[in-house]
Amino acid sequence: xxxxxxxxxxxxxxxxxxxxxxxxxxxxxxxxxxxxxxxxxxxxxxxxxxxxxxxxxxxxxxxxxxxxxxxxxxxxxxxxxxxxxxxxxxxxxxxxxxxxxxxxxxxxxxxxxxxxxxxxxxxxxxxxxxxxxxxxxxxxxxxxxxxxxxxxxxxxxxxxxxxxxxxxxxxxxxxxxxxxxxxxxxxxxxxxxxxxxxx
Numbered sequence: 174x175x176x177x178x179x180x181x182x183x184x185x186x187x188x189x190x191x192x193x194x195x196x197x198x199x200x201x202x203x204x205x206x207x208x209x210x211x212x213x214x215x216x217x218x219x220x221x222x223x224x225x226x227x228x229x230x231x232x233x234x235x236x237x238x239x240x241x242x243x244x245x246x247x248x249x250x251x252x253x254x255x256x257x258x259x260x261x262x263x264x265x266x267x268x269x270x271x272x273x274x275x276x277x278x279x280x281x282x283x284x285x286x287x288x289x290x291x292x293x294x295x296x297x298x299x300x301x302x303x304x305x306x307x308x309x310x311x312x313x314x315x316x317x318x319x320x321x322x323x324x325x326x327x328x329x330x331x332x333x334x335x336x337x338x339x340x341x342x343x344x345x346x347x348x349x350x351x352x353x354x355x356x357x358x359x360x361x362x363x364x365x366x367x368x369x370x371x372x
Contacts, residue, residue, distance in 0.1 A: 226288065239368070240349075241368070242342070243342045246280050246285070246336045264299065275301075291304035324338070342364075352371055
């Protein structure tokens with residue numbers, strides 16, 4: 174085959190390939206938009222709840238102090254009391270600088286956890302933990318704000334049900350913004366050390 178004819182065939186094949194590639198790109202349309210992240214976790218925000226004294230509490234009441242927030246319920250048989258014991262021990266471990274940190278227990282079970290019930294429950298874990306409850310709507314709003322999962326489990330037709338829920342402890346800054354979170358199985362010493370490093 175003459176070289177000039179072979180060159181024409183190669184050029185034609187290249188042109189067809191380029192046309193096919195262009196068509197595929199046009200048919201596919203624009204690629205996905207670039208994902209932009211702020212680098213800040215979407216945890217926390219405004220809330221209105223009731224503390225164990227029956228007083229209305231909002232996020233503004235904690236401004237200027239770090240908060241260590243744990244969601245649980247007073248009928249919890251194991252994880253919740255263990256976590257509250259760890260938090261209380263970590264506050265002791267911190268010593269005087271624990272004044273900069275406000276531990277907060279938020280119920281995921283507002284139907285049973287009234288202010289009086291929470292007050293009695295928290296009395297077993299020192300005297301510096303603020304307990305929060307509220308109407309089911311108020312609690313649901315705060316769960317959503319903090320990205321917390323909670324659902325009744327067991328026999329929900331009686332008062333003997335349990336609550337399946339997230340067991341993360343959040344450390345929020347003095348401005349109410351998320352700083353970090355901890356597993357409920359962290360030791361008091363490790364929890365105190367990690368909090369101290371962020372104060």
